[in-house]
Amino acid sequence: MNTPAVVPPPEQPDDISAHVPVQEPEPVRGVFGAVDALLREPTRVMHHLTTSTSAQLTATLLFIALAAFLLYGVVAGSFSGGTQLWAAPVKIAGGLLFAALICFPSLFIFGCLAGVYAGMREMAGIVAGLLAIMAVLLIGFAPIAWVFSQSTESVAAMGALHVTFGLVAFFFGTRFVSASFDRFRAESHAGKRVWMIIFLLVVLQMTTALRPILDTAPTLLPTEKKFFIAHWTDCINAPTKAETGDKK
Numbered sequence: 080m081n082t083p084a085v086v087p088p089p090e091q092p093d094d095i096s097a098h099v100p101v102q103e104p105e106p107v108r109g110v111f112g113a114v115d116a117l118l119r120e121p122t123r124v125m126h127h128l129t130t131s132t133s134a135q136l137t138a139t140l141l142f143i144a145l146a147a148f149l150l151y152g153v154v155a156g157s158f159s160g161g162t163q164l165w166a167a168p169v170k171i172a173g174g175l176l177f178a179a180l181i182c183f184p185s186l187f188i189f190g191c192l193a194g195v196y197a198g199m200r201e202m203a204g205i206v207a208g209l210l211a212i213m214a215v216l217l218i219g220f221a222p223i224a225w226v227f228s229q230s231t232e233s234v235a236a237m238g239a240l241h242v243t244f245g246l247v248a249f250f251f252g253t254r255f256v257s258a259s260f261d262r263f264r265a266e267s268h269a270g271k272r273v274w275m276i277i278f279l280l281v282v283l284q285m286t287t288a289l290r291p292i293l294d295t296a297p298t299l300l301p302t303e304k305k306f307f308i309a310h311w312t313d314c315i316n317a318p319t320k321a322e323t324g325d326k327k
Contacts, residue, residue: 128204140207147214148172174285189270
């Protein structure tokens with residue numbers, strides 16, 4: 080009895096997807112390209128923070144942050160005018176950049192504890208992205224802030240408005256930090272959350288350490304140390320210019 084020949088099964092075609100090259104994200108070019116990528120495709124920015132162009136991209140993000148903070152500062156300074164037209168932009172831009180600088184070492188340490196596969200260069204890019212997103216959002220709020228600055232005399236009301244805009248910008252900026260930690264395979268997010276609180280407290284204290292930003296004062300910088308909550312309480316209880324008779 081003849082044994083029937085075993086016909087081998089037809090050879091399965093190779094997985095086509097295995098031969099399809101992974102498409103590299105488009106490079107982020109220029110200031111406007113970086114702004115567009117931050118708002119529409121932040122993952123593209125995160126990707127290029129790990130490439131050879133990361134230093135250039137980080138510098139671009141920092142330039143965006145600096146320019147936008149200065150422009151927003153002009154709007155904030157228009158509330159009182161005069162010296163504040165140049166002092167407020169310098170204080171806002173300088174204060175935020177300095178806050179990021181002094182908080183950067185703690186972010187790097189928390190990142191290492193969380194198992195983030197990122198070096199100093201990548202972490203610097205993450206902080207630059209945070210600042211750039213915050214700055215771009217503040218520019219979006221600038222026309223609204225200008226309308227209120229020209230129609231009210233209350234320092235407390237304007238301060239509350241600017242703080243609200245800043246908190247919204249901070250929230251969206253921290254989303255970029257969270258997504259970056261995920262992309263760099265963070266095993267824990269506890270340290271990142273602690274850092275966000277620290278950074279926010281430092282920024283809020285800067286509003287007091289560099290006062291006045293909205294109002295005027297005999298000196299460019301304060302001569303008295305205060306916690307930001309105490310300073311805000313004093314601003315809330317302070318009379319407006321109209322109540323003190325300053326407005327003619």
